[in-house]
Amino acid sequence: MTYDNDLNCKKGISVRIAKALASLMALEKLWKSKSVSLQIKLSVLKTSIYNSMLGQYACETLVLTKNCERKMLAFERKSFRKSCERFQQATNDYLCRKVQSKINLLQEVIQRKLQLLGLVFAE
Secondary structure, eight states: OOOOTTOOOHHHHHHHHHHHHHHHHHTHHHHHOSSSOHHHHHHHIIIIIIHHHHHTTTGGGOOOOHHHHHHHHHHHHHHHHHHOGGGTTOOHHHHHHHHTOSSOHHHHHHHHHHHHHHHHHHO
16 A cells, blocks of 8 residues: 555545455445345445455554545445445434444544554563
């Protein structure tokens, strides 16, 4: 991942989101399937799409600006809407309640940063 002079990694996050969106679109048949339950769809979303976005290049090193945070949260909502067609016109509050998302992408990044910090200070 490349950083600008001011440690801004906006391009890197945009690339991660684009790759995750491509993965999301590749599973179009799964998202449209009526025989797959919502819980299975959300599990696939969290394990494959989100982990590919966060786990590839050490998300612990991301410098999170407000703009990057907004992009990550917008991607998360978009992926929830894509994974289930009945959420297409839902409000963000309804969406969060329905998928029962206890932790979002941004919180996951912060958790990983704190774990890394704990490891560094433990030594």
